[in-house]
Amino acid sequence: MSKRLAILIYISAFAFLGFFFVLPLSVVIKGGFSDSIHGFTLEFFQIIFRNPVYMRGVLNAFIIGVGATFLSLVISLVLAFVAHKYDFWGKSILTKVILFPIILPSLIAANGYLHLFGTYGILNMVLLRLGWITNPIDWVGVAPMTSIIILNALTSFPIIYLNIITALANIDPTLIEAANNFCNKPWRKFWSIILPLIRPGIFSGCTLVFIWSFTELGIPLMFNFNRITSVHIYRALNEISSSTLPYDLVIIMLTVVLIFYFLMQVFFRKNDYQANSKASHVHVCKKPSFLGNIACFSVFVGILLVALSPHFVVILFSFATDWYQSLLPNAFTLQNYWAALGDSVAIPAIKNSIVYASSATLIAMILGLGIAFVVVRTKLPGRNFLDLCSMLPLAVPSLVIAFGLLAISQEGRLFSALNPTKNPTWLLIIAYAVRKLPFMVRTSVNGLQQIPIAYEEVAKTFGCSFMKILHKIILPLIAAHLTAGVILVFSQTLLAVSDSLVLAQRKVFYPISKAIYEMLNFLGIGTFLSCALGVWAMTFLAILIVGSSYMLGKRLGAAFKA
Secondary structure (H helix, E strand, C coil), X not given: CCHHHHHHHHHHHHHHHHHHHHHHHHHHHHHHHEECCCEECCHHHHHHXXXXXXXXXXXXXXXXXXXXXXXXHHHHHHHHHHHHXXXXXXXXXXXXXXXXXXXXCHHHHHHHHHHHHCCCCHHHHHHHHHCCCCCCCCHHHHCHHHHXXXXXXXXXXXXXXXXXXXXXXXXXXXXXXXXXXXXXXXXXXXXXHHHHHHHHHHHHHHHHHHHXXXXXXXHHHHCCCCCCHHHHHHHCHHHCCCCCHHHHHHHHHHHHHHHHHHHHHHHHCCCCCCCCCCCCXXXXXXXXXXXXXXXXXXXXXXXXXXXXXHHHHHHHHHHEEECCCCCCCCEECCHHHHHHHHCCCHHHHHHHHHHHHHHHHXXXXXHHHHHHHHHHHCCCCCHHHHHXXXXXXXXXXXXXXXXXXXXXXXCCCCCHHHCCCCCCHHHHHHHHXXXXXXXXXXXXXXXXXXXXXXXXXXXXXXXXXXXXXXXXXXXXXXXXXXXXXXHHHHHHHHCCCHHHXXXXXXXXXXXXXXXXXXXXXXXXXXXXXXXXXXXXXXXXXXXXXXXXXXXXXXXXXHHHCC
């Protein structure tokens, strides 16, 4: 790569992040501390801190974030250690299927959960038939926060699992063998040897899960749980041009995320112990006994059945014509699938989502690959800072980024031409690209780091241009990493929830997630159509994610590092 091209990429990357990441955050922070009448003011912060409704919302969001993170961590540790240590029946398939919980949009997952544990859900129908209860119980209504914690954990634990399994794969087996010679107590060996070595992986996964759970919008909306900060922000969007209240709520949310991030660094990243160094030889999994195979298989299948139960309910709903106060649908049909694809809201939404996701993926791919080249193949000053900056969007809630982009597109602002009340297309594409850029950067960097620079130097001696080297040598060698990154970005953007709910304000521009939310509110067949549309998307994303998993294997976790 020529120095001129490297500098151009360097400037372009900083400009993109500056305009569409740093500027939106700056506008949000400025908007929280000033208004058009008083200038600098803390009035709305005082209102928030004095109002028990808003403070309770922050506390509820924090409890949900911590609870979901802890539950996800417990599930992930069990699965990761079983998968890392044993070669049990069906392991190759089950370790791919374990990624499925992250493919269902939170809106649809919440809908499935409601029909499992709602007043007339499957659980109540079973309990009534067994005679254990006489009247149906609204389990979600009785404990809405517990339900949100459980559902967040069940849909996000694969992120921590991927990070832990990657960290375990990087541990030198000789260290474990040495530990076995000096310590025969499994718990002490885990606490003293293994845990310190995998702390960076735990840090990355837990940080992401906390951010996603703390700022989750779709699940609380579906559960009609309004006592949480993300919903308060969503309800206050119509005041964005006349009040600092929504800005202040976003600042408080961002502050809590940053505090949690630094606390996690203190507890999980101190004394790194070189956990990310490569193992000196390959770890060999043990062949368990017959009973061991049954135990390992049961652990994976049991957790999967629980985690995928909302998916199964959604699939059943997609085939149903009527399902009320019964254990199973009263009748089945395929008509919902064709009706969903023919719906006046769904058809434009599918086209819109494909355009938005494809465009965002293209931007992220070009920019991510360019940043990877600058970081890995140049000596430009500040290249490591560029690498760090490119990863920051992963640590900032998508709701905050979407709100910031909405703020800079208001009338009188620099990007007023992108105002979503007129046409949100470019704003949605930018929001998706900024948020998912880290996935593309990490997979590209990982691929380039595995290619000896000698290949490029030899090609240069034969007079090959950079573009020819890129086309003939580099791209073929990093094709698996690049394809996996593209699949990850596309699959994550196709059904993004928070960005879509905030920025898509006109029906003609709705993406799939916003269309599903609207269809769920249709009387009559709305639930069946939305579930059918969700199954279409879920099937497509399942193929993409399994393909990505096969391409990167255990290295897939590197794309989910905060």
